[in-house]
Amino acid sequence: MATPKRIVVNEQDGVSVVRFVDRKIVDSSSIEQLGEELIALVTVDKRNMLLLNFENVEFLSSAALNKLISLRNKIKPTGGTLKLCNLHKDIEQVFKITKLDKLIEILPNEEKGLASFK
Amino acid sequence: MATPKRIVVNEQDGVSVVRFVDRKIVDSSSIEQLGEELIALVTVDKRNMLLLNFENVEFLSSAALNKLISLRNKIKPTGGTLKLCNLHKDIEQVFKITKLDKLIEILPNEEKGLASFK
Amino acid sequence: MVLPFNPQDQPHESEFSLDFNAKPWTLDRVITSCTDEGQVAIQELMGALVEQGWDGSEFFQVNMAAEEAVVNAIEHGNKRDPCKSVHLLFRVSPTEIYLEITDQGSGFNPDTLPDPTDEDLIEKPRGRGVMLIKEFMSEVHYNDRGNSVVMIKRRSAETGDSDSNG
Amino acid sequence: MVLPFNPQDQPHESEFSLDFNAKPWTLDRVITSCTDEGQVAIQELMGALVEQGWDGSEFFQVNMAAEEAVVNAIEHGNKRDPCKSVHLLFRVSPTEIYLEITDQGSGFNPDTLPDPTDEDLIEKPRGRGVMLIKEFMSEVHYNDRGNSVVMIKRRSAETGDSDSNG
Numbered sequence: 001m002a003t004p005k006r007i008v009v010n011e012q013d014g015v016s017v018v019r020f021v022d023r024k025i026v027d028s029s030s031i032e033q034l035g036e037e038l039i040a041l042v043t044v045d046k047r048n049m050l051l052l053n054f055e056n057v058e059f060l061s062s063a064a065l066n067k068l069i070s071l072r073n074k075i076k077p078t079g080g081t082l083k084l085c086n087l088h089k090d091i092e093q094v095f096k097i098t099k100l101d102k103l104i105e106i107l108p109n110e111e112k113g114l115a116s117f118k
Numbered sequence: 119m120a121t122p123k124r125i126v127v128n129e130q131d132g133v134s135v136v137r138f139v140d141r142k143i144v145d146s147s148s149i150e151q152l153g154e155e156l157i158a159l160v161t162v163d164k165r166n167m168l169l170l171n172f173e174n175v176e177f178l179s180s181a182a183l184n185k186l187i188s189l190r191n192k193i194k195p196t197g198g199t200l201k202l203c204n205l206h207k208d209i210e211q212v213f214k215i216t217k218l219d220k221l222i223e224i225l226p227n228e229e230k231g232l233a234s235f236k
Numbered sequence: 237m238v239l240p241f242n243p244q245d246q247p248h249e250s251e252f253s254l255d256f257n258a259k260p261w262t263l264d265r266v267i268t269s270c271t272d273e274g275q276v277a278i279q280e281l282m283g284a285l286v287e288q289g290w291d292g293s294e295f296f297q298v299n300m301a302a303e304e305a306v307v308n309a310i311e312h313g314n315k316r317d318p319c320k321s322v323h324l325l326f327r328v329s330p331t332e333i334y335l336e337i338t339d340q341g342s343g344f345n346p347d348t349l350p351d352p353t354d355e356d357l358i359e360k361p362r363g364r365g366v367m368l369i370k371e372f373m374s375e376v377h378y379n380d381r382g383n384s385v386v387m388i389k390r391r392s393a394e395t396g397d398s399d400s401n402g
Numbered sequence: 403m404v405l406p407f408n409p410q411d412q413p414h415e416s417e418f419s420l421d422f423n424a425k426p427w428t429l430d431r432v433i434t435s436c437t438d439e440g441q442v443a444i445q446e447l448m449g450a451l452v453e454q455g456w457d458g459s460e461f462f463q464v465n466m467a468a469e470e471a472v473v474n475a476i477e478h479g480n481k482r483d484p485c486k487s488v489h490l491l492f493r494v495s496p497t498e499i500y501l502e503i504t505d506q507g508s509g510f511n512p513d514t515l516p517d518p519t520d521e522d523l524i525e526k527p528r529g530r531g532v533m534l535i536k537e538f539m540s541e542v543h544y545n546d547r548g549n550s551v552v553m554i555k556r557r558s559a560e561t562g563d564s565d566s567n568g
């Protein structure tokens with residue numbers, strides 16, 4: 001894939017750990033780009049064990065949530081898994097209200113996130 | 119067809135004489151509507167001998183010209199004919215510069231226009 | 237800008253200061269159907285929240301509600317038509333935030349929206365904005381046509397890192 | 403508005419009146435990528451032409467060139483992006499009209515456009531705007547990038563119903 005610009009990816013124990021460049025995921029063209037980069041991880045790079053580390057992220061809009069759902073839907077039929085970790089408490093609240101925490105597993109931190117793939 | 123709003127149509131000796139409601143054919147949504155109404159004359163009402171009387175028209179943009187070309191292209195395969203009459207001299211000049219007067223016949227007035235279909 | 241309240245000085249509400257000293261911050265602006273312009277206004281709003289001592293979860297929740305409502309006005313209301321605009325009226329005091337967002341679309345009925353947490357909708361990548369707005373604000377009122385929303389956030393008794401929803 | 407020229411009083415150009423009395427009408431405006439807003443500005447332009455004694459074919463031709471250039475700026479330049487705008491700078495004196503139209507698109511090369519009067523293009527419902535602009539104005543200059551056009555119309559010697567093209 002083209003060098004991603006909105007995410008940084010590190011391989012660790014067979015899991016792709018993804019971090020976000022933006023503290024606020026809200027600008028519509030950035031969200032589009034983010035969505036494309038995440039999907040390309042699956043379709044182009046054939047990675048399907050993904051752990052998204054939200055440590056840097058202070059805010060995200062529902063348009064960004066939608067990209068995560070699309071990513072989850074893309075990974076599922078490949079037999080892979082999408083998990084999230086290090087969510088700020090307000091963002092975790094968003095996942096609880098929308099019940100997306102039932103769709104996408106949320107782990108407290110990267111260590112536990114990586115361990116959960118084992 | 120639905121009652122046309124941008125044109126008024128009269129049948130005369132087997133020819134549909136079309137007059138325009140707008141003095142300036144320039145607003146983009148009016149042009150779209152005009153285009154649809156003209157095309158519907160051919161596709162819905164099955165009229166294909168059309169004489170467009172431009173007496174009321176002071177100005178038209180190239181977007182409106184394009185609708186006339188599309189109308190001509192729609193009529194041609196049916197064996198019908200599109201003609202224009204009563205063009206203001208500046209509008210006639212537009213047809214000359216663009217050589218559209220070679221594609222669509224222009225008559226000086228409605229009488230000569232109607233006679234030319236005989 | 238003169239701050240009517242300095243959060244450090246007056247961490248707690250007091251009716252006196254509210255009525256007589258607090259000059260609520262106001263933004264009254266017409267923007268085009270461009271989310272970047274919406275972003276600029278929301279940035280200014282969030283700056284005013286900081287100035288008036290809002291923080292923590294309430295800060296986050298207001299940011300979310302404003303973002304979702306402005307994007308909906310532009311996207312669903314005006315359908316990004318460059319000939320249409322959105323009217324923003326934002327007011328911030330230390331105890332209450334008033335956000336009124338009006339688009340030039342034909343509106344919708346917020347009461348008949350499907351529940352995005354339903355089993356058959358949970359995998360759909362859409363339909364969570366209005367729900368989050370309602371959860372995060374103290375009051376949400378759409379007008380009859382549905383092209384204008386008023387959202388109010390009242391400061392919870394606890395200041396600071398409250399996790400109250402609405 | 404005080405009219406620097408009353409066409410009835412001064413049907414002919416005179417260098418004196420031009421240099422010392424003529425206060426050219428100016429419109430300097432940023433519009434969104436909305437053709438309705440473009441129409442409003444062009445209506446004002448045409449009003450200024452009337453006030454400054456332009457009529458007949460020259461009036462029509464300037465109307466056509468302004469219309470085509472503004473629509474191109476919005477449609478081809480800005481691609482109707484509600485976040486992009488068009489800068490209009492119009493000046494009208496009794497002897498000269500200056501129209502500068504700048505969009506925020508990536509531009510184009512007006513010198514390599516196909517000739518719409520070619521046999522294989524004559525039936526295509528597009529591609530006549532730039533040709534008409536060039537025919538109808540005295541001078542047309544695009545900038546290097548192609549996102550800005552300056553068009554000048556000079557009054558022909560004959561006033562009134564001239565049918566000069568450009």
Ligand SMILES: Nc1ncnc2c1ncn2[C@@H]1O[C@H](COP(=O)(O)OP(=O)(O)O)[C@@H](O)[C@H]1O
Nearest residue numbers: 308309312313341343344362363364365366367
């Ligand atoms: N301002 C508005 N004007 C018209 N329709 C709206 C508006 N806001 C929301 N809607 C409607 O409500 C639906 C749900 O909106 P929302 O919950 O924000 O989710 P999403 O934007 O992802 O569809 C939208 O799809 C739209 O049909």
Ligand SMILES: Nc1ncnc2c1ncn2[C@@H]1O[C@H](COP(=O)(O)OP(=O)(O)O)[C@@H](O)[C@H]1O
Nearest residue numbers: 474475478479507509510528529530531532533
């Ligand atoms: N402001 C502009 N920015 C970018 N491209 C332009 C601009 N103006 C014209 N063009 C290009 O020139 C082409 C011809 O324009 P024009 O002669 O007005 O015909 P039409 O608009 O029907 O295509 C356009 O299709 C477009 O590619």
